[in-house]
Amino acid sequence: MSKRSRSAAPAPGAIRPTVTVCRGCCCGTPKIPGIDHAAQLRELRTALADRATVRVTDCLDVCEQANVVVVQPSADGRRAGGRPVWLGLVNDQDATGDIAAWIEDGGPGLADPPDVLDLYSFSPSRRIRAELPDS
Template sequence: MSEKPVRVTVCRGCCCGTRRKHPEVDHEWQLQRLRALAASVRTRVEVRTSDCLDACEHSNLLVVHAAGAKPVWLGFVLDDAVLDDLERWLAAGGPARAPLPDALELHRVTPPAQRS
């Protein structure tokens, strides 16, 4: 029986993943880097996209899901430094296996369903 993968869901809807809101970000390259990251770490990681995660104010947004852990919502994923931190965390096991690094904690956002 194989271990369930960590899933990284990347928002690519109206605001995230478009040059309209963040013209300085190469969104396609960012997605390619995430997929390469998933292939390179020891932890099983799957990267998928979503049309909209309903948190446009935090663009670019991604959610890291792992069995036995609450999803971790990360916003303002706009540069290589955030992806570097994400890569190190996933290499260490990600949610339920490794603590969220302080640098990524600064990017944590509240999921839409939990906002008041």
């Protein structure tokens, strides 16, 4: 079961997209060597400062996919049919830049993700999806 706090949940119909970055037991730790996890989070926060809410969670319970990032649509994106997109194995700087570029274009429901993000996309179980608010 996840150790996430429900208080970090985006408000229903959030104006901006929300990017949830897992930094629990496996994501963001030395278990994934050779990655500057702090720099990855800093890069997302800097690139998306005016475009999305970036939050950190303790664990999303999909450790085999570490590092995990979930991109939730804005209210407009949700109305356009966008749904949360789960990205796993986000372990290089280029992927972080591709996520930021996609959100700059509008994110889920409003813009197609760069093709390379298809390589990172996965579907967690219903139980895991249900733990992320608004998914």
